[in-house]
Amino acid sequence: MIFALRPSERSGRPTLWIPLVRRIREPFKGLWALPGGPLTHSESLQDAASRNLRETTGLAPNYLEQLYAFGGLHRSPTQRVVSIVYWALVQPTEAALADESENVRWFRADRLGELAFDHNSIVDYALWRLRNKMAYGSIAYHLLGEYFTLAQVREVYQAVLDRELDPANFRRQVKATPEIEETDQYLQGGKHRPPRLYRFTGRPGLDPDNRSTP
Amino acid sequence: MIFALRPSERSGRPTLWIPLVRRIREPFKGLWALPGGPLTHSESLQDAASRNLRETTGLAPNYLEQLYAFGGLHRSPTQRVVSIVYWALVQPTEAALADESENVRWFRADRLGELAFDHNSIVDYALWRLRNKMAYGSIAYHLLGEYFTLAQVREVYQAVLDRELDPANFRRQVKATPEIEETDQYLQGGKHRPPRLYRFTGRPGLDPDNRSTP
DNA sequence: ATTAGTTCTAGTCAATGTGACTATAACTAA
DNA sequence: TTAGTTATAGTCACATTGACTAGAACTAAT
Numbered sequence A, B: 001m002i003f004a005l006r007p008s009e010r011s012g013r014p015t016l017w018i019p020l021v022r023r024i025r026e027p028f029k030g031l032w033a034l035p036g037g038p039l040t041h042s043e044s045l046q047d048a049a050s051r052n053l054r055e056t057t058g059l060a061p062n063y064l065e066q067l068y069a070f071g072g073l074h075r076s077p078t079q080r081v082v083s084i085v086y087w088a089l090v091q092p093t094e095a096a097l098a099d100e101s102e103n104v105r106w107f108r109a110d111r112l113g114e115l116a117f118d119h120n121s122i123v124d125y126a127l128w129r130l131r132n133k134m135a136y137g138s139i140a141y142h143l144l145g146e147y148f149t150l151a152q153v154r155e156v157y158q159a160v161l162d163r164e165l166d167p168a169n170f171r172r173q174v175k176a177t178p179e180i181e182e183t184d185q186y187l188q189g190g191k192h193r194p195p196r197l198y199r200f201t202g203r204p205g206l207d208p209d210n211r212s213t214p
Numbered sequence C: 001a002t003t004a005g006t007t008c009t010a011g012t013c014a015a016t017g018t019g020a021c022t023a024t025a026a027c028t029a030a
Numbered sequence D: 001t002t003a004g005t006t007a008t009a010g011t012c013a014c015a016t017t018g019a020c021t022a023g024a025a026c027t028a029a030t
Helices: A045-057 A119-135 A150-161 A167-176 B045-057 B119-135 B150-161 B167-176
Strands: A002-007 A014-022 A063-070 A083-089 A104-108 A180-186 A196-200 B002-007 B014-022 B063-070 B083-090 B104-108 B180-186 B196-200
Touching (some): A014 A150, A045 A063, A045 A083, A063 B063, A083 A119, A150 A167, A150 A196, B063 B119
Parallel strands (some): B002 B083
Antiparallel strands (some): A063 A083, A180 A196, B063 B083
């Protein structure tokens, strides 16, 4: 499953969106589902996740991590299925390149209808994990482009954590993390004092896949 | 993989141990490996982990959680294998009941030799996760019995995090967590002031398996 | 040119949490 | 009775955090 930031229809503020694909056959024909596909013999789990993502949505995420292996007995009514679910964060520029069509569409992550299989609870779990990671790690930056203002970072946190944050205090915290690099650039064009642009210099890497790939 | 607390051979202080099984056929015949086994069609992932654990070691852990799905291409030299690894914490009384034999033995988690397959890196990852969880959540108590002293909790932390902790400060922190309940019991028998016994009243539950089992 | 409106940015201050440390309490063993 | 040991309470300096104030730097309107 893929998370991306898109402006809300009403407020215009950035909110979390995910792409879903419509099922074109039974079971759950017509319902929306998470993109996915089979694992072949010649690819690792992560490679398979990447490939399935690209084939169904055209997306190539820069951040991809294993979420959880779901293997309950009755996930599918027709057969036993074990799904090893990955989740990804994509930057806005990448997200804009996604192939939207009759059967592939973006939805607000917090306003989904009934999905196929157990995909609602998978999304719930992913959202929970995302909020958790956000609270500690420096994961928010993978939802942004290379250069960003501190206000944009704050908007990401506000969108995911769903609460307001004090601009001054938030700025103090972010500036204290060594992975954030100040640039000499300023973002022009707003009708107010132009904010400084920053860069993220850290690496994601926590998973065993990312640590020891021979 | 199973973690349990056992007294170190030399110092007598509690340290982390895990049970391993010896491979009796190729590949890696003769080497030690993590206990495991196949997933059948009629059991969930967690049930399969439980059953395989019981069958190979006789253990019935009270804390069992999914660790990670390992699916690299060359994990086994003979065939493609995807392992969905679970990890468990068992209390000392339970650990003592494990079936030890010629082909099942306990090892100190920080002093393992070369294991079969990629099991060394799996253990490393599990240790890393364990330390992480310990730093935040209240997971240490699943390695202890129902009643314990604060010094025992501290020894668990010291064993896992591998550093000394100030007794007074540690006590202050633990007493601040609401899940720890003071009892009227004291542990007699030491050659010093008898420490008060405490109980853990929290529940583990974070995994999707533990949250939404229908 | 001046002013109002906006956000950016740098501070202050009180409350809280943490690490290092001291001191006393309560037991056992000699 | 005393020495040895751990349990437990408390102090103090320091860092972190949340709430808040104020000035800086830009745009848009007058």
